[in-house]
Every structure is written in structure tokens, then in C-alpha cells.
Amino acid sequence: QVQLVQSGAEVKKPGSSVKVSCKASGGTFSGYIVSWVRQAPGQGPEWMGGIIPSFGSANYAQKFQGRFTITTDESMSTIDMELSSLRSEDTAVYYCARVREQCSSTSCALDHWGQGTLVTVTS
Amino acid sequence: DIQMTQSPSTLSAYVGDRVTITCRASQSISDWLAWYQQKPGKAPKLLIYKASTLETGVPSRFSGSGSGTEFTLTISSLQPDDFATYYCQEYESYSWLTFGGGTKVEIK
Numbered sequence: 001q002v003q004l005v006q007s008g009a010e011v012k013k014p015g016s017s018v019k020v021s022c023k024a025s026g027g028t029f030s031g032y033i034v035s036w037v038r039q040a041p042g043q044g045p046e047w048m049g050g051i052i053p054s055f056g057s058a059n060y061a062q063k064f065q066g067r068f069t070i071t072t073d074e075s076m077s078t079i080d081m082e083l084s085s086l087r088s089e090d091t092a093v094y095y096c097a098r099v100r101e102q103c104s105s106t107s108c109a110l111d112h113w114g115q116g117t118l119v120t121v122t123s
Numbered sequence: 124d125i126q127m128t129q130s131p132s133t134l135s136a137y138v139g140d141r142v143t144i145t146c147r148a149s150q151s152i153s154d155w156l157a158w159y160q161q162k163p164g165k166a167p168k169l170l171i172y173k174a175s176t177l178e179t180g181v182p183s184r185f186s187g188s189g190s191g192t193e194f195t196l197t198i199s200s201l202q203p204d205d206f207a208t209y210y211c212q213e214y215e216s217y218s219w220l221t222f223g224g225g226t227k228v229e230i231k
Contacts, residue, residue, distance in 0.1 A: 035220075044210055045159075045167060045222045059218050095166055107214045109157035111178065113166035 002027075004034075004096050004114035011120045017084040020117045022096030028076040029053040033099035035106050036070060036081045038092040039116075046092075050099070050106025051079060059106055086121045093118050125149050125213055127223035135231040142198040144226045146211035151191045155215040158187055158196045161225075162207045170209075171196065198228075206230055 003025035012018050022034065035050035049060035053072040060068055067084045079096060094117045097110035126149040136142050146156065154174035159167035169178045171187040174194055184199040198205055211223040 037222075044225045045212075047220045047222070061219055097166075100172065105217050107216055107218055107220045109169055109172035109212070109214065110167075111169045111172075113168075116166055
């Protein structure tokens with residue numbers, strides 16, 4: 001059974017960067033496609049971007065272009081996201097989520113989710 | 124960008140009620156629509172994909188319908204475990220996806 005395990009909560013100052021990790025428990029991300037989704041307090045989810053680790057190719061929502069990066073390590077055991085130039089509006093729970101196996105792009109239904117990582121941006 | 128609008132934003136119902144949630148897309152998305160259930164402090168859980176296909180393990184009281192711009196999620200007989208917030212999500216584009224604003228189902 002696929003399990004995505006994320007790194008712990010972070011508190012950051014405005015203008016700084018945050019990195020959140022997502023690990024495939026008991027395996028690797030080979031053959032998977034993974035998206036990052038965030039959810040601000042009391043709001044609906046917001047898609048940020050996704051990556052096809054086998055190809056190393058990532059795509060990003062226009063809103064986050066230039067300050068959001070998704071990477072994977074060579075072993076494809078961990079996928080990281082980094083968000084820079086943080087502002088208070090970036091305070092949210094950040095989720096990694098696996099795209100359904102039958103899909104071939106980052107845009108699809110998301111069938112397995114990490115537990116979420118709370119990122120708080122405060123001065 | 125495609126906008127997804129859910130209604131109502133909040134719904135109060137009794138256990139055993141039939142409940143329907145609507146999701147409208149700002150342009151046609153064919154049947155590229157998913158529905159999720161989310162409980163407080165938890166990640167969303169996939170219920171339905173491709174507008175009407177039930178995810179493995181999801182109870183059959185959940186069903187989805189629609190195509191183009193109008194979609195519905197129906198719970199045929201609301202159970203205590205179903206009180207949660209529900210989101211629709213489109214994935215018509217190859218390179219992005221959009222969620223609706225959510226519908227909170229509360230106990231009446």
C-alpha cells in the first residue's frame with residue numbers, strides 16, 4: 001500500500017524559503033507522478049505543481065512560477081518542494097499527493113496523499 | 124483558467140437523508156472531474172474520478188454524474204461518517220488542475 005510521508009512543520013520569516021520533503025514509504029517514486037497541493041486555513045485546496053520523477057520534468061501553476069521548485073533525488077525515494085520569498089499568505093498546510101497510476105500527466109485525480117506539513121510564515 | 128464553483132457552500136442534513144452537491148465549471152471539462160471528502164486535520168480522500176467512477180473501497184452510497192460544465196455528487200443515505208467537507212477538482216488541462224471552493228455537510 002502506497003504511503004507518502006512528509007517532513008515536519010516549519011515556522012519561517014517573511015522573505016525566507018521553505019523546503020518540504022515527501023517520501024514514498026517502503027519504496028520509490030519510480031513510475032509515479034506526484035503533485036503538490038496547499039490549503040490555507042479555512043480555504044479549499046490549491047494545486048501548485050507536479051513532477052514526473054522518471055523523466056525529472058516538473059510543471060508549475062502560473063501563480064507560483066519563479067519561486068516554486070519541485071525536485072527529486074537520483075534514487076527517486078524523496079520528492080522535495082521549495083517555496084521562496086515567503087509571505088504571510090503562504091501560511092498553509094502543504095500536501096504531496098500521487099496521481100492515479102493510470103494517468104500520464106500531473107493533471108489527474110490524486111489517489112494517495114501525504115499527511116500534510118504546516119508551514120507558518122510569521123515575523 | 125477554469126473556475127470551479129460548488130453549491131451550496133454549507134448543507135445541513137439528517138442521517139439517512141439523500142444529499143446532492145453541485146459543481147459547475149466555467150468551461151467544458153468533458154468528464155475530467157474528481158470528488159474528494161475531507162475531514163478536519165486530514166488530507167482529502169478521493170471518492171470519485173472521471174465524473175462517475177467510484178474509487179476502490181468507497182461505499183456505493185456515493186455516486187457522481189454529469190459532463191461538460193455541470194456535475195453532481197450524491198450521497199444516497201447520509202451516514203454519521205459522511206459529515207465532512209467535499210471538494211470537486213477538474214483536470215481537463217494537461218498541465219494544471221483546479222479545485223472547487225468546497226461544500227461542508229453538517230449535522231442537522
